[in-house]
Amino acid sequence: MNLKISEVAKTVGLPISTIRxxxxxxxxxxEYILREENNYRNYAFEIIQHLEVVRNCLAVGFSIHDIKSMISKKGISKDEQTRIIKDKIAEIESAQKKLEDSKQSLHEILDLEITCEDGFGKY
Incomplete structure (x- = not known):
């Protein structure tokens, strides 16, 4: 079953411009692009799953560059996949720590009851 770009866009919930x-x-x-005699593009049905994987990778914090790199490898070992995922987990945990530190700093500022009524940085 071949799909037109509009059908792909509607099915995966992405704008046509993003697919292009x-x-x-x-x-x-x-491998997902099928050209007709008139040079119109159709897409293999498997593109739906491919784009859902791309969207899920973006949702958990992988960049387009990361995804492109993984795609260009045409498959990765289980060990490499595990390493990539663990690296992303560590990156997320680091970001969470920074956010928690920032939150704590803001609580400390509130506890000091500092006001800026006389101007910024004036007590």
């Missing part, structure tokens, strides 16, 4: 961009930068590889 993904194709241009290599997120959508040639």
């Amino acid at each position: 961009y993904y194709e241009k930068i290599g997120i959508i590889t040639d």
Whole structure:
């Protein structure tokens, strides 16, 4: 079953412009693109799952560059996949720690009851 770009966009909930961009930068590889005689593009049905994986990767913090790198490897070992995921977990934990530290600093400022009524930085 071949799909038109509008059908792909509607099914995965992405704008057509995003699908074209993904194709241009290599997120959508040639294996998903089918050319008709008139040079119109159709897409293999498997593109739906591919784009859902891309969207899920973006949702958990992978960059487009990270995803493109993983796609270009044409498959990665279980060990490498585990390492990539653990690295992303560590990155998220580091961001959480920074946010928690910032939150704590703000609580400390509240506890000091500092006001800026006389101007910023004036007590």
